[in-house]
Amino acid sequence: MTENNNNYNRTFDSKTIQQLKEKEVQTKFSTFKEEVKTEDTEAAKKVEDTERYNDPAEEKKKVNPLLKLVDKLSGKEKEEEAKQRYESTYTDVDVVAKDLTIQDIIAPIDLEVDFNDLQIGDYYARTLFISGYPRFVGPNWLSPIVNFEHSLRISTFYYPVDSKTILEKLKKKIGEMEASLYSQMEDRKVVDPSLKVALSDAQQLQDSIAEGTEKFFHFAMYVTIYARNKELLEKYSRNVISTFAAMNVTARPATLQQEPGFISTQPIGVDKLYITRNMDTTSIATTFPFVSSELTMDHGIMYGINLHNKSLVIFDRFELENANTVVFAKSGAGKSYFVKLEAVRSLMLGTEIIIIDPEREYEALCTAVNGSYISFSQDKGNKMNPFELSGVKDEGDDELRMKLLALHGFFKVLFGGLSNVEESLLDRALILTYREKGITFDPATQTKKPPLLEDLYKVLKGMAETEAHDLSKRMEKYIIGSAAGVFNEESNFEINNPFTVFSVRDLQEELKPLAMYLMLDFIWTRIRKDIKRRLLIVDEAWYMMQSLDSASFMYSIAKRARKYYLGLTTITQDVADFLNNDMGKAIISNSSLQVLMKQSPSAVEKLQQVFNLSDGERNYLLNCDRGQGLFFAGSNHVGIQILSSQAEHELITSDPRDLERKCRE
Ligand SMILES: Nc1ncnc2c1ncn2[C@@H]1O[C@H](COP(=O)(O)OP(=O)(O)OP(=O)(O)O)[C@@H](O)[C@H]1O
Ligand SMILES: [Mg+2]
Numbered sequence: 323m324t325e326n327n328n329n330y331n332r333t334f335d336s337k338t339i340q341q342l343k344e345k346e347v348q349t350k351f352s353t354f355k356e357e358v359k360t361e362d363t364e365a366a367k368k369v370e371d372t373e374r375y376n377d378p379a380e381e382k383k384k385v386n387p388l389l390k391l392v393d394k395l396s397g398k399e400k401e402e403e404a405k406q407r408y409e410s411t412y413t414d415v416d417v418v419a420k421d422l423t424i425q426d427i428i429a430p431i432d433l434e435v436d437f438n439d440l441q442i443g444d445y446y447a448r449t450l451f452i453s454g455y456p457r458f459v460g461p462n463w464l465s466p467i468v469n470f471e472h473s474l475r476i477s478t479f480y481y482p483v484d485s486k487t488i489l490e491k492l493k494k495k496i497g498e499m500e501a502s503l504y505s506q507m508e509d510r511k512v513v514d515p516s517l518k519v520a521l522s523d524a525q526q527l528q529d530s531i532a533e534g535t536e537k538f539f540h541f542a543m544y545v546t547i548y549a550r551n552k553e554l555l556e557k558y559s560r561n562v563i564s565t566f567a568a569m570n571v572t573a574r575p576a577t578l579q580q581e582p583g584f585i586s587t588q589p590i591g592v593d594k595l596y597i598t599r600n601m602d603t604t605s606i607a608t609t610f611p612f613v614s615s616e617l618t619m620d621h622g623i624m625y626g627i628n629l630h631n632k633s634l635v636i637f638d639r640f641e642l643e644n645a646n647t648v649v650f651a652k653s654g655a656g657k658s659y660f661v662k663l664e665a666v667r668s669l670m671l672g673t674e675i676i677i678i679d680p681e682r683e684y685e686a687l688c689t690a691v692n693g694s695y696i697s698f699s700q701d702k703g704n705k706m707n708p709f710e711l712s713g714v715k716d717e718g719d720d721e722l723r724m725k726l727l728a729l730h731g732f733f734k735v736l737f738g739g740l741s742n743v744e745e746s747l748l749d750r751a752l753i754l755t756y757r758e759k760g761i762t763f764d765p766a767t768q769t770k771k772p773p774l775l776e777d778l779y780k781v782l783k784g785m786a787e788t789e790a791h792d793l794s795k796r797m798e799k800y801i802i803g804s805a806a807g808v809f810n811e812e813s814n815f816e817i818n819n820p821f822t823v824f825s826v827r828d829l830q831e832e833l834k835p836l837a838m839y840l841m842l843d844f845i846w847t848r849i850r851k852d853i854k855r856r857l858l859i860v861d862e863a864w865y866m867m868q869s870l871d872s873a874s875f876m877y878s879i880a881k882r883a884r885k886y887y888l889g890l891t892t893i894t895q896d897v898a899d900f901l902n903n904d905m906g907k908a909i910i911s912n913s914s915l916q917v918l919m920k921q922s923p924s925a926v927e928k929l930q931q932v933f934n935l936s937d938g939e940r941n942y943l944l945n946c947d948r949g950q951g952l953f954f955a956g957s958n959h960v961g962i963q964i965l966s967s968q969a970e971h972e973l974i975t976s977d978p979r980d981l982e983r984k985c986r987e
Pocket of ligand 1: 651657658948949964966974975
């Protein structure tokens, strides 16, 4: 229905215009006369005079000079004058345009009705009616027709039927069927299987209507096909009929009923054919046509192109129940590319972006948007003190208590798990360490300079228990050993740039999860301080999934992000790791937006289960190109092609060839 179907209404030839003009002059003329009459001061006489003109004896009466005067006053003489004036004022176009009713404008000039088609102006139209339906259909089964490649007019009519009437009819019908079944059995004939099926169907229907779980309807469906010439009309009709046939639906041309058929497919709600089929509520619900996979909002950012119908995927993730996203794909499929694109586009619309970047992939982008790039390393660069208090209070708790909780998590990751005894020792040691710096549970003391990791180390060493000594030994590595120089220094950075990237690439592999944990904690504390629209992007999130403690920390952020206007983006190439982890699964179910891109065969089986993918979607994920994938937003799935502009591509590509070329330039 998108093509210019209405063009045939518009073809006025000069002859038609001429006719219209004449007609219009006449009507205009009489209107004018009416107006003049109204102006007349002797309004009362007007009626009488009009009657007199129609009088057969008019000629005689007109001789009377008094009557002549009346004629003059009532405007008879003005007619000629007015006609001339009118013709000189109005042009052809005005004549056509003025005083036409809507019907005049939209109705075709002529209509030629044939056996199996109609001709309207330059267009041919043919109406089909649906005479046979399949026994089983799924939801949205009409979509091949609704999204047909040519314009069609489809109308469906739903007539509710009174349950009582239908129950009576069913009772009669069931009686008949049972009787013929029994007679077949009595005659020792083979029982007709289709009769048995029909009987059980009818009985089921009877039950559900009687229970009130189903209602009964008559359903009618007509389709009008438009084409510019007869050959095309034939071709489109064949295509439509075979598309229907592929769904086990029988469509036939409404022979000798083309005009009523045409009218029935106009948007006026008139069914002139009334070719119906009985349906219950469940079946009728499947004919609902507006289930096409559109993801175009009037605001939000452009993610790419919808591969089903080439529309744009424009979406605002903050419109969903939560703004969290998970992005899964194998290495090199375009995950980071997608996320970077989303980040720059969101930044332009005023969203703050915080990125945890374990691979140093986001640096070029960060520089280009004037962001702040915080890179942790053991020698130079930025440092982060795990004991740092931010001065942020949340939900009535004092900050130290919250900090202690986070530190427990951190040390569990650092020590690779703690026994109960160790944990309670650590708790005591932590409180002591803070107290030595004058920091207690009294919020007033919490602005003092926080302790360092070595202070805790000393406290543990000074404790009597052997477990405490053990812990202090295990911690040595981070203070004087190979991992020293990251966590044992004062923090020297702030998040105050709308685009902040934290990088841990220069850290040892085993320190990355620890650093990411600390960073997330730091960011999370900052985020709660002032609520703004923010995206927190965690690339290579499988680092965080390696230990239960960091995984559950990620989950707790995902769960609470919505309240702080935060969207958490979790990116991982290690799908199995994520899906085998309860916390991973919980993060997925707390993410309303899910993006799946090209997958490896080993991961796809598991994904199919978790995301409820159809076989088609599964194969698509195995075979799609770089930058393509499935976009799940709430209940919508669409195939998407991520699309960037040249300028954006330059900024976000991580392709070594592109980078080399850029360096050479
Ligand atoms: N939509 C796209 N259009 C054009 N090029 C793309 C697109 N998506 C990805 N690429 C190219 O593929 C390269 C790899 O993509 P990307 O860095 O996003 O992979 P990845 O999935 O993050 O991989 P890894 O898991 O290894 O980090 C990009 O540098 C870019 O050049
Ligand atoms: Mg990546």
